[in-house]
């Protein structure tokens with residue numbers, strides 16, 4: 296498989312060579328200024344033609360789909376033209392949201408395989424995929440093949456082969472395939488990115504991220520929402536089945552796929568005690584879940600080494616009685632930042648000992664205020680009012696909508712999706728084989744060496760149709 300994919304590398308090299316020589320291989324220059332070949336060219340930096348009005352079809356009107364439907368009503372230029380679920384009451388609840396917002400009704404797709412028709416709907420430009428994990432890849436492939444850009448909840452894929460298929464389909468169809476990793480737009484994640492970009496942490500060396508969230512309640516039938524499918528996924532898989540919340544923001548800060556790349560990993564599972572104890576305490580004796588042979592262990596710890604020699608620790612624990620954390624520690628030669636709670640320690644001069652202790656609350660708050668990321672400066676207030684994990688969901692949606700409307704490349708692409716989602720398979724493989732080292736494929740096929748890093752981006756609210764004074768949203 297690896298060898299076959301490498302064949303794509305030589306084709307890519309040819310296309311770059313063609314671009315340098317000015318040979319237009321059947322494509323044209325995009326709004327973003329990059330050559331846009333029709334078939335198989337890299338998608339990094341790809342910009343699609345401007346879409347002033349974005350017609351969105353949502354597949355999966357559960358927790359995430361419904362929340363996006365509400366947020367979408369606040370974003371000028373987004374029109375939800377189609378909704379899809381296999382459960383009638385989910386469609387009914389979504390219709391009420393549109394009616395309450397006094398928006399025109401969306402076309403309804405009801406049924407187990409109705410998403411296939413939505414992916415062919417000529418009135419849909421973007422498929423917003425908020426389905427359970429088993430449908431993530433099929434919906435993405437159908438959407439791109441149907442000519443739509445596709446945004447998918449996390450993790451967007453689960454195996455190395457699925458990741459390659461998404462990469463190749465995005466390249467072939469010239470459609471965006473982005474993972475909806477909302478945590479990249481978290482206030483502290485963006486502060487970290489900003490401090491790193493401004494050089495305040497020095498040369499970056501190490502990072503730590505996690506998804507530590509007590510979700511034992513999902514084994515009970517009265518669990519809020521309908522996320523019971525997630526219990527089955529955790530029963531059937533070990534390793535880290537949910538690596539992206541902790542990892543993707545760190546990858547953006549480390550310029551992964553844009554100057555560095557994830558090279559290899561080793562992964563280790565802990566004991567398995569908490570789900571079992573919880574189920575014994577709360578589930579009725581005849582509940583078949585009590586007999587479930589869980590493959591997921593309480594804690595999975597994975598260490599990744601990057602091509603440039605940095606290390607990243609990623610952890611997953613949805614079983615232990617522990618407070619929520621994504622950790623978000625980034626360390627460099629001039630200092631360290633860490634969240635939960637936010638702590639910062641910076642050296643002003645090498646070896647001055649100032650970073651031996653975290654700054655006090657006052658100094659930390661001053662730095663947080665001074666180095667807030669521009670996206671949070673521009674619309675922090677608006678985002679907090681709109682909600683969605685403290686506002687980061689709204690900022691993420693605003694940002695991709697802005698990029699599509701203005702014909703700009705998106706902040707994340709299919710290579711970011713692939714490099715992080717392949718950990719689902721690789722961590723399971725490593726942890727079940729005595730933590731053997733596993734190579735992480737280079738989905739960019741060498742382009743990571745020359746891809747441009749993500750800049751400190753912003754949004755022009757007026758261009759999006761917000762009329763109020765900018766300070767009202769900051």
Ligand SMILES: NC(=O)c1ccc[n+]([C@@H]2O[C@H](COP(=O)([O-])OP(=O)(O)OC[C@H]3O[C@@H](n4cnc5c(N)ncnc54)[C@H](O)[C@@H]3O)[C@@H](O)[C@H]2O)c1
Pocket residue numbers: 354355356357358359360379380381382385406407408409410425426427428430448449450475476477520521522523684
């Ligand atoms: N980014 C985040 O912060 C975050 C938070 C929670 C969940 N998630 C992710 O979002 C996704 C959805 O999670 P959720 O909590 O909304 O789950 P959910 O179970 O509440 O929603 C899934 C919806 O998909 C529908 N569905 C199932 N099969 C279908 C089919 N064949 N056709 C159409 N619809 C179908 C279900 O009826 C349900 O309404 C998951 O990938 C999850 O990992 C992300």
